[in-house]
Amino acid sequence: DTAVSQTPKYLVTQMGNDKSIKCEQNLGHDTMYWYKQDSKKFLKIMFSYNNKELIINETVPNRFSPKSPDKAHLNLHINSLELGDSAVYFCASSPVQTSDYKTQYFGPGTRLLVL
Amino acid sequence: GESVGLHLPTLSVQEGDNSIINCAYSNSASDYFIWYKQESGKGPQFIIDIRSNMDKRQGQRVTVLLNKTVKHLSLQIAATQPGDSAVYFCAENYGGSQGNLIFGKGTKLSVKP
Numbered sequence: 001d002t003a004v005s006q007t008p009k010y011l012v013t014q015m016g017n018d019k020s021i022k023c024e025q026n027l028g029h030d031t032m033y034w035y036k037q038d039s040k041k042f043l044k045i046m047f048s049y050n051n052k053e054l055i056i057n058e059t060v061p062n063r064f065s066p067k068s069p070d071k072a073h074l075n076l077h078i079n080s081l082e083l084g085d086s087a088v089y090f091c092a093s094s095p096v097q098t099s100d101y102k103t104q105y106f107g108p109g110t111r112l113l114v115l
Numbered sequence: 116g117e118s119v120g121l122h123l124p125t126l127s128v129q130e131g132d133n134s135i136i137n138c139a140y141s142n143s144a145s146d147y148f149i150w151y152k153q154e155s156g157k158g159p160q161f162i163i164d165i166r167s168n169m170d171k172r173q174g175q176r177v178t179v180l181l182n183k184t185v186k187h188l189s190l191q192i193a194a195t196q197p198g199d200s201a202v203y204f205c206a207e208n209y210g211g212s213q214g215n216l217i218f219g220k221g222t223k224l225s226v227k228p
Contacts, residue, residue, distance in 0.1 A: 043159070104216060106151075
């Protein structure tokens with residue numbers, strides 16, 4: 001029944017490692033997103049992606065890369081993890097509508113801790 | 116309850132009272148706004164939205180008011196319940212092909228039983 005799901009829920013890893021977070025949506029949406037939420041609860045867009053266009057927030061380091069095997073999945077790969085990468089990462093999706101108004105639906109989050 | 120400074124603003128209300136959470140948005144060209152509720156350990160959950168051609172919209176126990184003149188958005192929760200305790204975010208859609216959202220800094224609502 002879960003609309004937007006993420007795995008793992010918790011991820012604890014060492015600095016310098018490479019890790020991936022997976023996201024899947026069963027809503028039939030065409031656009032998916034990754035957000036980072038810091039310790040102050042501030043939510044910031046990292047990427048938005050559909051099968052036609054990837055939009056990258058220019059402040060996101062190139063150690064972060066989204067990978068989409070199909071329309072229902074958008075995974076986040078992180079290379080050479082740093083302490084500052086510790087945060088909660090949220091995946092979201094939104095439908096293609098005839099209007100320009102797109103509500104986004106969020107997953108439960110992945111809590112990443114880099115030691 | 117506006118999001119200013121480094122600390123998450125907190126609004127504390129008594130159960131049964133009405134709550135008003137405020138948000139100042141940044142882009143005068145934004146044409147769509149959403150309120151999200153985030154409970155502890157969970158992802159943001161859609162509450163209600165409003166388009167810029169409206170100034171008020173009502174849902175179940177919630178009302179969103181939009182004042183484009185001063186770029187202000189508010190969320191009113193009637194008869195606040197303990198289950199309403201959460202962090203509330205406003206988000207504005209600044210357009211573009213992906214409908215990207217800019218989130219405000221959030222307001223923590225605490226409901227006292």
